Amino acid sequence: MSAEHAVIVHADADLLAEAVAARLTVKLIDAQSARGSASVVLTGGRVAAAVYRAVAASPALGAVDWSRVDVWWGDERFLPAGHPDRNETQARQALLDLVPLDPARVRPMAPSDGPDGDDPEAAAARYAAQLARVAEGSADLPYFDLVLLGVGEDGHVASVFPEQPAAYETRPVAAVRGAPKPPPVRITLTLPAINTADEVWLIATGPGKAAAIGMAVSGAGAVQVPAGGVEGVGRTLWLLDRAAAAQLPAKAVSLRS
Numbered sequence: 001m002s003a004e005h006a007v008i009v010h011a012d013a014d015l016l017a018e019a020v021a022a023r024l025t026v027k028l029i030d031a032q033s034a035r036g037s038a039s040v041v042l043t044g045g046r047v048a049a050a051v052y053r054a055v056a057a058s059p060a061l062g063a064v065d066w067s068r069v070d071v072w073w074g075d076e077r078f079l080p081a082g083h084p085d086r087n088e089t090q091a092r093q094a095l096l097d098l099v100p101l102d103p104a105r106v107r108p109m110a111p112s113d114g115p116d117g118d119d120p121e122a123a124a125a126r127y128a129a130q131l132a133r134v135a136e137g138s139a140d141l142p143y144f145d146l147v148l149l150g151v152g153e154d155g156h157v158a159s160v161f162p163e164q165p166a167a168y169e170t171r172p173v174a175a176v177r178g179a180p181k182p183p184p185v186r187i188t189l190t191l192p193a194i195n196t197a198d199e200v201w202l203i204a205t206g207p208g209k210a211a212a213i214g215m216a217v218s219g220a221g222a223v224q225v226p227a228g229g230v231e232g233v234g235r236t237l238w239l240l241d242r243a244a245a246a247q248l249p250a251k252a253v254s255l256r257s
């Protein structure tokens, strides 16, 4: 059971992106001061991209030792390298190419024109092997300080979509075919892998997410509403704007700005 579960609501999408960017910057700094490095798992989507842009524009950007940040992805659209719709491409353009990361510590999921060609199952297995190589001891996964997640209108997180095979998956990485959100072919960490993180932040804006978030926070099952199956080891944060929080009971909201 997560040690802490909180729902923080900000006035609008712009303020949310700035607040999450500030929170992310401090989280990286605190992780580095505690462990010597910070490990973050990125996601895709419009809200995540807005957060990355806000981090890049932050006056505190240089307070992070970017050379000691490990970057993973929670999911990826299975497209050719450099494709503008790849989550890696979006993260690099918004933030990663603007900070002095150690390239060896940035680990994108394989593109569809990479070593595994257009075989997403092989690419998923490759990522699982990469994760295991960096893991300590007998673990299958490295330590994740933080997993960032957007939330879909249907309650998906990463590329774990309701009622799809990845929602039942127990292995850490899965290939996704037939995703309802284009593109149809993806690679994703599964909920068991996501839930090994010390913290997981679910970040969403807009009225279109309100119903799924209301169900997820109220205890909907992880297969029907994957966002409802997210549980960080130390902390689970819902970081929302007012529109996305509109169907939450008042008692569910920890802070409203």
Ligand SMILES: O=C(O)[C@H](O)[C@@H](O)[C@H](O)[C@H](O)COP(=O)(O)O
Residues within 6 Å of the ligand: 043, 044, 045, 046, 047, 048, 075, 076, 077, 087, 149, 150, 151, 152, 153, 156, 157, 158, 159, 181
């Ligand atoms: O590949 C993707 O698009 C993401 O991994 C996906 O999980 C995204 O985070 C949500 O669909 C929310 O996207 P928006 O923030 O754009 O609504």
